[in-house]
Amino acid sequence: MNEDRSGTKDRLLDAAEDLFLHHGYEKVSIRELALAADVNIAAINYHFQGKDNLYREVIKRRFTVQRDRILLALEEVTIRHAGSPPLEDVIRSMVQGQLSDALSDIPAGNLFKLIVREVHTESRHSTALFLREMVAPVFRAFSDAMMQARPNLTQEQVDWIVASIIGQVHHFIGRWQKSRVLFDSSDDSVEVMLEAFPVLRQPVEQYVQQTTDHITQFSAAAIDALYPEVTS
Numbered sequence: 001m002n003e004d005r006s007g008t009k010d011r012l013l014d015a016a017e018d019l020f021l022h023h024g025y026e027k028v029s030i031r032e033l034a035l036a037a038d039v040n041i042a043a044i045n046y047h048f049q050g051k052d053n054l055y056r057e058v059i060k061r062r063f064t065v066q067r068d069r070i071l072l073a074l075e076e077v078t079i080r081h082a083g084s085p086p087l088e089d090v091i092r093s094m095v096q097g098q099l100s101d102a103l104s105d106i107p108a109g110n111l112f113k114l115i116v117r118e119v120h121t122e123s124r125h126s127t128a129l130f131l132r133e134m135v136a137p138v139f140r141a142f143s144d145a146m147m148q149a150r151p152n153l154t155q156e157q158v159d160w161i162v163a164s165i166i167g168q169v170h171h172f173i174g175r176w177q178k179s180r181v182l183f184d185s186s187d188d189s190v191e192v193m194l195e196a197f198p199v200l201r202q203p204v205e206q207y208v209q210q211t212t213d214h215i216t217q218f219s220a221a222a223i224d225a226l227y228p229e230v231t232s
Contacts, residue, residue, distance in 0.1 A: 009047045011037040017058045025055055063134045070097040074141045078148060087149040088220045094142050095169055096212045102173045103204050139166075150223065152230050165219050172211045176200065 015036035019028045030051055034041045048054040073093040077085045139162060146158045153161070175193075179200045182190035194200055199210055 008037075008039055008043055012039060012044060012047060012054065013058055013061055016054050017062075020055060020058060025051075060133070066097070066101040067134050067138055069101065070094060070138055071141050073097050074145045078145055083148055085145060085149050087146075087223065088216050090142070090145045090149045091165060091219050092212060092216045093145075094138075095165065095215045096208070098166075098169045099173065099208045099212055103176055103208055150227065150229065153223075153227055157227060161219070161223060165215065168215045168219070172215070176204070176207060 012033065016028075016033055019032060019036055028051070030041055030044055033044060033051065033054070037043075044051065044054060048057060070093070073096075074090065077089045077093050081089070142165075143155075143158050143162050146161060147153060147155070150158075175197065179190065179193055182193060199207060202210065
């Protein structure tokens, strides 16, 4: 019985993830969710107490793993260097973690698309959940590690730096995902994209590594140029 209940719950989560991804929260009905998961409507209320909590669990199921992996990587680099981590190591831990999860793992990539839909459309469903439980802890940990790497920086400076680095990461994730959509179409715009950015022809593992190296080196150089370390 427990295995059957677990299987039903997983089917609902999988079906909901796909439907929410392609149609958005508002346009997906309880009936459509039940039909896609091959369950009755009562099962949604039994396992999730409604569509709202089901949506929350879809997000939490995928993002919690990514969030915890990045938090652990930042903690490890800080401990390894006794509270004074090299700047590039801090940036690399954050960047590689986000890129690897979003591009190398299909479910995590779907999560990124869900978050983009949430943040960049008129819908604001569960935005507080994203910010409070998922985004904020990663930003805080990244910010704290940056402050340990560069004690001369102010909190305001670090806030701008963190936002800029995350913006770069999201740009390169979006660029890769868009290129894959174009690869599956007959539109010749993919050739225009590849001509402008040939690295998109690379396997995903190489793209992740090259992008991680670029963002890390570029960002560290910019920080050093803008806010030179004070040496005694």
